[in-house]
Amino acid sequence: MAGPSSYMFVAAILFLIGAVGVVVRRDLIVILMAVEIMLNAVNLQFLAFARQLGQSEGQVFVFMVMVVAAAEAAIGLAFVLLLYRTRKTINVDNINLMQG
Amino acid sequence: MDFRVGLVAVEVALSLLALLFILLGAWQRPNTSPTGAWAVAVLALIALGGFSLSSSGIDGVARSFYGLVVSDRLGAFLGLFSLISGLLVLFMSPAYLSREGIHKAEYYGLVFLSLVGGFFMFKAASLLTLFLGLEVLSMPLYVLCGLKRNFGKSPEAGLKYFYLGAFFSAVMLYGISFLYGALGTVNLEGLAALAISSNRHGLMCAFGLALLLCGLAFKAGLAPFHAWVPDVYEGAPTTITAFMATFVKVAAFGALIRILFSLPPDILPVLKPFGWLVAVLTMFAGNLGALYQTNIKRLLAFSSIAHAGYLLVGLLSFNALGQQGVLYYLLAYTFMNVGAFAVVIAFGQRGEENVTLDDLRGMGLRHPFLGVAMALFILSMIGIPPTAGFVGKYYLFAAALSAGMPVLAVIGVLNSVISLGYYLRVLVALFMMPEARAVIIPPKGFGAKVAVAACAVLVLWFGCFVSSPIAAFQGAFSQSMLQPGTIARLP
């Protein structure tokens, strides 16, 4: 049986993958997916701790995070669609109307 | 059963109205204005404001919903500030929205939903409520920022705000998960057991707390997480900019207060140097950045970063003066900022978001009412008596002095001097420059003028009659769910 440390390790790696993805990738949908990976890392960590502590508080938190992640995905997709309709691109490098 | 619905009556009312407005929006006929929705929204905010004001005098702390929600004076005051900000914004909304062709009932629904989120943050007794409140607050704002769909900068502002917001809420959640693992609870009282050391527990606490504070610092627009502020404030519809600049700042600082004052006293010496650095960085980033701006919305955005820095100075002193100062300044800041943005709206035209300083030339003389009001707001932002901004700043810097942080106070005053550089440019443009060639015609909107007048009167009122609000704010902290250890330590 693996202890919480191994779950923390996996969660950290997942979180880093997501964070690096947000910073490095240029496609808006991929960035959205990277944020979801970060949230899933958080979920994993919450579940591991909830299991270790033997309580349900962490699991409740995970439910909330899942719903928030879904709402975020909906808003993000809507924005990407809106942007694609007006500019025909979903590359972050082209989002540069405001500078200075 | 532990359900005292009365404690969340305001939130329930706000959410039901939000649902009503959003449904009204779907059945609204094209090319009509939802005047009825607007009237209901204004009346509801006035009624709820009265309710919050009356409950802000109640002593004691009430908790419910299995310890998720707490009702105390601090939360009541912060809620009251948010309602005031929302009400002022509602007054200037119809004229502006009709001008931009986006006057829909959904707008009011989204504003109300955002307010619900803020209220849950103020009443949070657990990191779960705090996080959910923050998300409920943020998501409608993402949409509202991108409301002007055909105006290129607006969707871009919404998109930027959304992506950065989502990223930082993930960071904040990661922090919360570490705190949960270390403390075994997400209740705010659990934070009292927090200890930073080099063992596993201590490291998890330190890491979790740092990430949590990073997430909140992003929302508050504190350096080094302030880069989004100018872009989002510039692109968003101006009414929403005013709403974000005031309400979100109140919410973020409310959450910071809740968390910082739940920490055990021995953490504070570790935390203070970081806070000190962030405050100094924020003040300089805001004031130096504003010096180079020609667009008034961006200028006000940078100035709002600087004001967040001043607020942090008061928060860091952890004494009674600082607590009163933070609340006073948040209120003063609401009036002067909403007022300034209302004037910006009045000087604008359809699609003309780039109200540059050149466009403002000579407008103060042509439209004396708006000009004088703008001058008043600017003077209050600089911190010149007899304005509310002066009183707030005085309390903040006095708190830093009495907390033994004279250097921070001096840097704050120095920054106020730097800020003269750009605030005076606005005044010079308004009153001392020849009129620009293309004359701007202010809209016929009556509501914006009401908002400007109300803000101007309140800025003067709170600059002159200080004692009763200060006395009220004094009770806000002592009558709230904050750690007795921290309170007892205060001078």
Next chain:
Amino acid sequence: MYTVVPLLILFVLSSVTAIVFVLANRLLGPQAMTPSKLEPFECGVEVYGPVRQPLHVRFYLVALLFVLFDVESVFFFPWAVILKDLGLVAGVEMLAFLLFLVGALAYAWKKGALEWD
């Protein structure tokens, strides 16, 4: 711990074998490319147009609604499990939750998000 060692050996061996075979094929095999050989399919229906065509916008809209309404159901499972213990309060709470969901659905319906034309 030692139970995984045979698995590891198997994993390494199979990977090495696969890599060696693919590389050997690439290096040793004769390569005479003709246009018909470069086609994705050398038999069957002829290919026309790019494969990765963008999906129509309405798919995203449906996906968006699906994600929202699907995830809300996570709240129903724990609620259903403890409904008997909580009694009437929980029932009323869930009705309030449903009210908002139905409101959202009505909004989507009225706005034409459910049309597929």
